[in-house]
Amino acid sequence: MKTLLSGIKPTGRPHLGNYLGMLKPCLDLSANPDFKSFLFIADYHALNFIQDKSLMKELIFEVALSYLALGLDPNKTMFYRQSDIPEIFELSLILDCVCPKGFMNRAHAYKAIVDKNIAEGREADDGVNMGLFNYPVLMAADILMFNVDCVPVGKDQVQHIEYTRDLAIKFNNIFGKTFKVPEPYLKDEVATLPGLDGRKMSKSYGNTIPLFETDNRIKKIINSIKTDCKGASEPKETEGNLIYMIYKELATEPQTQQFAEKFANGISYGEAKAELYQKFIEFFGPCREKYEELKQHPDDVFDILKEGANKVRPIAQEGIQIIRSKIGINR
Numbered sequence: 001m002k003t004l005l006s007g008i009k010p011t012g013r014p015h016l017g018n019y020l021g022m023l024k025p026c027l028d029l030s031a032n033p034d035f036k037s038f039l040f041i042a043d044y045h046a047l048n049f050i051q052d053k054s055l056m057k058e059l060i061f062e063v064a065l066s067y068l069a070l071g072l073d074p075n076k077t078m079f080y081r082q083s084d085i086p087e088i089f090e091l092s093l094i095l096d097c098v099c100p101k102g103f104m105n106r107a108h109a110y111k112a113i114v115d116k117n118i119a120e121g122r123e124a125d126d127g128v129n130m131g132l133f134n135y136p137v138l139m140a141a142d143i144l145m146f147n148v149d150c151v152p153v154g155k156d157q158v159q160h161i162e163y164t165r166d167l168a169i170k171f172n173n174i175f176g177k178t179f180k181v182p183e184p185y186l187k188d189e190v191a192t193l194p195g196l197d198g199r200k201m202s203k204s205y206g207n208t209i210p211l212f213e214t215d216n217r218i219k220k221i222i223n224s225i226k227t228d229c230k231g232a233s234e235p236k237e238t239e240g241n242l243i244y245m246i247y248k249e250l251a252t253e254p255q256t257q258q259f260a261e262k263f264a265n266g267i268s269y270g271e272a273k274a275e276l277y278q279k280f281i282e283f284f285g286p287c288r289e290k291y292e293e294l295k296q297h298p299d300d301v302f303d304i305l306k307e308g309a310n311k312v313r314p315i316a317q318e319g320i321q322i323i324r325s326k327i328g329i330n331r
């Protein structure tokens with residue numbers, strides 16, 4: 001039996017990149033009876049930048065609702081809120097004490113902010129709080145708490161998993177073998193699915209396809225995919241073509257082949273986009289209906305998260321006892 005775990009930061013409605021890069025691999029793996037899976041809402045991870053009570057509440061609900069609508073089955077996957085498992089925060093503090101500070105100085109997300117501050121003439125740590133600086137340690141605690149084998153993540157999170165591995169090894173060296181050293185699980189092709197403008201697909205660039213917008217918005221967004229200026233009937237390359245790349249992720253193999261033939265024979269980009277839109281609506285239609293339905297029943301959503309926490313907390317309580325005994329802090 002293998003254990004997989006991944007976390008979702010509540011930052012807004014999920015988009016196609018989130019679905020293909022993280023959620024779908026998680027759901028596929030958790031359907032495998034050889035896997036035990038944990039998926040949680042990393043609400044405390046969001047606190048370093050979301051500091052508004054009603055927005056925080058709204059984002060947590062939104063993300064829970066979206067993942068349930070997208071097919072997460074709480075009977076197969078343990079689905080919970082990080083904040084419901086206080087042992088994670090205790091472990092985070094323990095890991096702080098084996099984590100060299102210089103190691104954190106080199107974390108991508110933090111370094112990017114420092115570089116930007118310096119380039120723009122501000123103090124290096126301007127706008128950096130300790131929650132942001134310690135983010136990779138908390139993430140290591142999320143993972144190491146549960147003896148995880150693999151962590152499905154997008155490419156941007158790989159460094160965090162390396163930090164987790166290093167911290168597990170450091171702790172094990174000091175206190176004796178305690179933690180399993182996890183592996184990242186990356187779905188290569190998807191990890192490089194670019195955004196609508198060709199840059200990395202990211203909400204901060206505004207180049208994603210959100211999953212739960214109105215039909216009309218989605219049509220508009222798909223129509224905005226950048227293309228070259230080949231004429232309508234000219235043959236077109238599928239290689240590197242974003243319309244084709246997204247279609248391929250949502251369609252069956254024979255459908256994809258047909259679509260590729262149309263490209264070779266010359267389909268206009270307008271028609272190709274219309275076909276992609278149809279495919280998108282067909283693929284996500286049932287999830288979009290479920291989303292609207294669940295939205296009317298917030299209590300059901302919160303009950304599911306509570307039940308998840310009830311299953312997970314005893315595991316964390318047992319785990320933290322072992323860790324405490326390793327470091328000589330027992331009850």
Ligand code: TRP
Pocket residue numbers: 005006007008009042045138139142143151152153157160
């Ligand atoms: N940092 C991840 C992100 O921004 C979210 C996350 C928090 C996570 N804890 C985790 C992912 C543990 C995997 C495992 O997407």
